[in-house]
Amino acid sequence: xxxxxxxxxxxxxxxxxxxxxxxxxxxxxxxxxxxxxxxxxxxxxxxxxxxxxxxxxxxxxxxxxxxxxxxxxxxxxxxxxxxxxxxxxxxxxxxxxxxxxxxxxxxxxxxxxxxxxxxxxxxxxxxxxxxxxxxxxxxxxxxxxxxxxxxxxxxxxxxxxxxxxxxxxxxxxxxxxxxxxxxxxxxxxxxxxxxxxxxxxxxxxxxxxxxxxxxxxxxxxxxxxxxxxxxxxxxxxxxxxxxxxxxxxxxxxxxxxxxxxxxxxxxxxxxxxxxxxxxxxxxxxxxxxxxxxxxxxxxxxxxxxxxxxxxxxxxxxxxxxxxxxxxxxxxxxxxxxxxxxxxxxxxxxxxxxxxxxxxxxxxxxxxxxxxxxxxxx
Amino acid sequence: xxxxxxxxxxxxxxxxxxxxxxxxxxxxxxxxxxxxxxxxxxxxxxxxxxxxxxxxxxxxxxxxxxxxxxxxxxxxxxxxxxxxxxxxxxxxxxxxxxxxxxxxxxxxxxxxxxxxxxxxxxxxxxxxxxxxxxxxxxxxxxxxxxxxxxxxxxxxxxxxxxxxxxxxxxxxxxxxxxxxxxxxxxxxxxxxxxxxxxxxxxxxxxxxxxxxxxxxxxxxxxxxxxxxxxxxxxxxxxxxxxxxxxxxxxxxxxxxxxxxxxxxxxxxxxxxxxxxxxxxxxxxxxxxxxxxxxxxxxxxxxxxxxxxxxxxxxxxxxxxxxxxxxxxxxxxxxxxxxxxxxxxxxxxxxxxxxxxxxxxxxxxxxxxxxxxxxxxx
DNA sequence: CGTTCCAATCGAATCGATTCGACCACTCGC
DNA sequence: GCGAGTGGTCGAATCGATTCGATTGGAACG
Numbered sequence: 087x088x089x090x091x092x093x094x095x096x097x098x099x100x101x102x103x104x105x106x107x108x109x110x111x112x113x114x115x116x117x118x119x120x121x122x123x124x125x126x127x128x129x130x131x132x133x134x135x136x137x138x139x140x141x142x143x144x145x146x147x148x149x150x151x152x153x154x155x156x157x158x159x160x161x162x163x164x165x166x167x168x169x170x171x172x173x174x175x176x177x178x179x180x181x182x183x184x185x186x187x188x189x190x191x192x193x194x195x196x197x198x199x200x201x202x203x204x205x206x207x208x209x210x211x212x213x214x215x216x217x218x219x220x221x222x223x224x225x226x227x228x229x230x231x232x233x234x235x236x237x238x239x240x241x242x243x244x245x246x247x248x249x250x251x252x253x254x255x256x257x258x259x260x261x262x263x264x265x266x267x268x269x270x271x272x273x274x275x276x277x278x279x280x281x282x283x284x285x286x287x288x289x290x291x292x293x294x295x296x297x298x299x300x301x302x303x304x305x306x307x308x309x310x311x312x313x314x315x316x317x318x319x320x321x322x323x324x325x326x327x328x329x330x331x332x333x334x335x336x337x338x339x340x341x342x343x344x345x346x347x348x349x350x351x352x353x354x355x356x357x358x359x360x361x362x363x364x365x366x367x368x369x370x371x372x373x374x375x376x377x378x379x380x381x382x383x384x385x386x387x388x389x390x391x392x393x394x395x396x397x398x399x400x401x402x403x404x405x406x407x408x409x410x411x412x413x414x415x416x417x418x419x420x421x422x423x424x425x426x427x428x429x430x431x432x433x434x435x436x437x438x439x440x441x442x443x444x445x446x447x448x449x450x451x452x453x454x455x456x457x458x459x460x461x462x463x
Numbered sequence: 464x465x466x467x468x469x470x471x472x473x474x475x476x477x478x479x480x481x482x483x484x485x486x487x488x489x490x491x492x493x494x495x496x497x498x499x500x501x502x503x504x505x506x507x508x509x510x511x512x513x514x515x516x517x518x519x520x521x522x523x524x525x526x527x528x529x530x531x532x533x534x535x536x537x538x539x540x541x542x543x544x545x546x547x548x549x550x551x552x553x554x555x556x557x558x559x560x561x562x563x564x565x566x567x568x569x570x571x572x573x574x575x576x577x578x579x580x581x582x583x584x585x586x587x588x589x590x591x592x593x594x595x596x597x598x599x600x601x602x603x604x605x606x607x608x609x610x611x612x613x614x615x616x617x618x619x620x621x622x623x624x625x626x627x628x629x630x631x632x633x634x635x636x637x638x639x640x641x642x643x644x645x646x647x648x649x650x651x652x653x654x655x656x657x658x659x660x661x662x663x664x665x666x667x668x669x670x671x672x673x674x675x676x677x678x679x680x681x682x683x684x685x686x687x688x689x690x691x692x693x694x695x696x697x698x699x700x701x702x703x704x705x706x707x708x709x710x711x712x713x714x715x716x717x718x719x720x721x722x723x724x725x726x727x728x729x730x731x732x733x734x735x736x737x738x739x740x741x742x743x744x745x746x747x748x749x750x751x752x753x754x755x756x757x758x759x760x761x762x763x764x765x766x767x768x769x770x771x772x773x774x775x776x777x778x779x780x781x782x783x784x785x786x787x788x789x790x791x792x793x794x795x796x797x798x799x800x801x802x803x804x805x806x807x808x809x810x811x812x813x814x815x816x817x818x819x820x821x822x823x824x825x826x827x828x829x830x831x832x833x834x835x836x837x838x839x840x
Numbered sequence: 841c842g843t844t845c846c847a848a849t850c851g852a853a854t855c856g857a858t859t860c861g862a863c864c865a866c867t868c869g870c
Numbered sequence: 871g872c873g874a875g876t877g878g879t880c881g882a883a884t885c886g887a888t889t890c891g892a893t894t895g896g897a898a899c900g
Contacts, residue, residue, distance in 0.1 A: 128882045159633040163610035165856030168541045168885050198562035200534035210605045213588045228587050233540035256536040352785040408729040504850045542886030547854050
C-alpha cells in the first residue's frame with residue numbers, strides 16, 4: 087500500500103532542503119516557490135492571491151506572473167483550511183443508499199435548494215449515505231472522519247440516532263430536515279401534521295367514512311404490510327408518526343394502516359392491491375407521500391377501479407409528476423426548494439456562531455383530480 | 464464579517480502560550496492536549512489513534528482514556544489532510560443544476576455506484592453542479608477552489624470544456640463519464656453507438672422505413688425542436704453525436720431529428736406531439752434515452768395512437784420505470800451501477816498514481832412491448 | 841556478564857498556507 | 871525641516887496533525 091510509482095500526494099519526505107529549491111521541482115509548486123521566483127516574501131505572495139491587505143499593483147502582478155510561469159494554480163486549499171480552521175464543507179447525510187434516496191424527487195429538490203444556497207457562500211456539499219444495508223456499520227465512516235463544518239441530516243431519523251450522536255461527539259453543528267424537535271439542534275420542518283389533518287377533514291366533508299392510510303417506513307428495518315397495534319407501538323420515525331397523527335387529529339380512525347418500506351410508486355401500487363381488493367374496501371386513501379399516492383392510483387386502476395369515482399386518493403408533497411398527466415394528484419404541497427434554502431440559511435447561521443434555530447414552513451392544499459365525493463353505496 | 468460572537472473556527476489568535484495549556488481550554492482539544500494529559504509525547508498519542516507503528520496496549524489505552532476525558536473526538540481531519548497531502552475527497556461534477564440532473568435516474572444510479580465504491584476506500588464525494596444557468600459563471604467556484612484528489616465529470620461535455628481545463632490547470636486527475644476519448648484522461652463509456660445501430664437495424668428488419676429520432680441536447684443552450692443541417696453542424700455534445708451516429712450507422716436517414724433540452728419525460732411528450740401529428744408520420748422513433756422514449760409513448764397515446772401498433776418507440780438506458788408498467792420499453796440497456804463502480808475503480812487507480820485508462824462497457828438490447836412490426840399502410 | 845536486538849517512545853521537521861505585528865520609506869502638513 | 875501618518879513589505883508564529891530517525895530500556899543470547 088506504500089510503494090507506488092509516483093503519487094500525486096506526498097512523495098519522498100527527503101526534500102533537498104539545502105539544494106536549490108527549484109532544482110528538483112517536479113513537485114507541485116507552493117506559495118513559497120512562487121514568492122521566491124517573484125522575489126517577494128511568502129506573506130506578500132499570499133496577499134497577492136487573497137487580496138486581504140494592501141499590496142502594490144505591480145508587486146501583485148509580478149507574483150501572479152511568477153505563478154503563471156511556474157504553473158501554480160492558486161493556494162493549496164488544504165493549507166488554507168488548516169490555517170482557517172474551516173473546511174468549507176457541509177456534510178449532507180441522506181437517509182438511504184443514494185439510488186433509493188434520490189428516486190424520491192423530494193430529496194432532490196431539497197438538496198438542490200441546499201446547494202444553491204450554499205454555493206454562493208463558498209461552501210461545498212459532501213454527500214454521505216445514511217444507514218441502509220443492515221450489514222453496513224450503522225454510521226458511515228465519513229460521518230466520523232470527514233472534515234465538515236456543519237452537517238445536515240436529510241431525514242429526521244430517530245431521537246437516539248447513532249449518526250446524530252456521532253456528530254454530536256465530534257462537536258459538529260447539525261441541521262435536521264424534518265426531524266423531531268430537539269433542544270439544541272436546528273430542525274427545519276413543515277406543518278405536515280396540520281396539513282394532513284386538513285386534507286383528511288376535507289375527505290370527511292365529502293362523505294368518506296372508510297378511510298385507509300398508507301405510510302412511510304416506521305423504522306429502518308423496511309418492512310411492508312398492514313400495521314397492527316404492536317407495530318404501531320414500534321413506530322420510530324418521527325416523520326411517519328407526525329403524518330399519521332394528522333389523520334388521527336381529524337378524528338379519523340383508519341380502517342387500515344399500511345406501512346411501506348420506502349416512498350416509491352411500486353410500494354403504493356402494492357398497498358393498493360392489498361387494501362382495495364376486498365369487498366369492504368375503503369373509499370379514500372390518505373398517503374404520506376405523492377409517490378405512494380400515485381402508486382395507489384395506478385394500483386387501483388389495475389384493479390379496475392376508477393379514481394376518484396370509486397376511491398379517492400390524496401398524497402403529500404405536491405410533486406409535479408409529468409407521467410401522471412393529465413391527472414393531478416390531490417395533495418398537501420410543501421415548499422421543497424424553499425425548505426432547502428431554509429436549510430442553507432440555517433447552516434450559514436450556525437457557521438456564524440449563532441445558536442440553533444428551528445423553523446416550520448407552511449404547507450398548502452392542492453385539490454387535484456384524484457379525490458372527490460364518497461361513492462354512494 | 465469578522466466580529467461574530469464565538470465561531471467554531473479559529474478564535475482569537477492570541478493564545479496563552481506561556482499559560483497552562485489546559486487553563487483556558489474552552490477551545491477544542493488537540494492531539495497535543497491529549498498527549499499532555501496522558502503524559503506521553505504527541506507522536507505516541509498519534510500512534511495510539513492511527514495504529515501506524517508499535518505501541519504498548521497500556522499506553523494506547525491511557526491515551527484513549529485521556530482523549531475520552533477531554534472530549535477529544537479523534538484527530539482533526541484538516542491536520543491529517545495537510546500532512547498527507549490528500550483530502551480524501553472526490554469532486555463529482557454533474558452536468559446541470561442538481562434538481563435537473565437528478566431527475567434522470569441515470570445520473571443517480573451512476574452516482575450511487577460511484578459512492579458505494581469510493582466509500583469503502585475512505586473517500587467522500589463532493590457534489591458540484593455543472594454549468595446550467597447562463598448567468599452563472601461558466602465554472603463553479605468549487606471547481607477552482609475546493610480540495611479534491613480526483614474529479615469526476617458526470618457528463619462528457621465538450622472537448623474544450625472550461626471545467627475540464629480548470630481541473631487540468633489545477634493538476635487534478637479527472638475521470639470523464641461518457642466523454643469523448645481524450646488522450647491523457649480516463650473515460651468510462653459504453654458501447655452506445657453500436658447499441659443504437661443494433662436496435663435501429665432491428666427496426667429496419669421489422670419493415671420500418673420512416674424512422675425519426677429524438678435526441679439529447681446538442682449544446683448547453685438547451686434548445687428544443689427540429690434539427691436542420693446548420694444545427695446538426697453545431698452539435699457539441701459528444702454523447703448526443705455518438706448516439707445519433709448509431710442511427711446513421713444502421714444506414715438510416717431519419718425523416719426527422721428532434722432535439723430536446725433535457726432527458727425528461729415531458730420533452731419526449733412534446734417531441735411526440737410535434738413528430739407524430741402529421742399524416743406522414745414516422746412509424747418508428749429512436750430515442751436517446753428511456754425518459755424521452757417514455758414521453759414519446761405517452762405523447763403518442765395522447766394523440767390517439769397505439770404503441771407499438773401505430774408507432775414503435777425504442778429508448779436507451781434500460782431503466783426500470785414503475786409507473787410505466789405493465790408496458791416495458793424496448794431499449795438498449797446500459798449497466799448503470801457497473802458504470803459507477805468502474806468510475807470508482809478508475810478513481811482508485813488514479814490515486815495510486817497509475818496512468819489514466821479508458822473503458823467501454825457493453826450494452827444489451829432489451830426487447831419490450833413498445834416496438835413491433837411496421838404498420839401495413 | 842557483555843552484546844545484540846527489538847519494542848516502545850520521543851523530538852523535531854514538515855505539510856502549505858494565513859495573519860499579526862514590526863519595520864521601512866515616503867509623503868504630507870504645518 | 872521635522873513628526874505623524876500610511877501604504878507596502880517582510881519575518882515569524884501558527885493551525886493540527888504525521889512520520890522519520892534517534893534514543894532508551896530490557897530481554898534474549900552466547
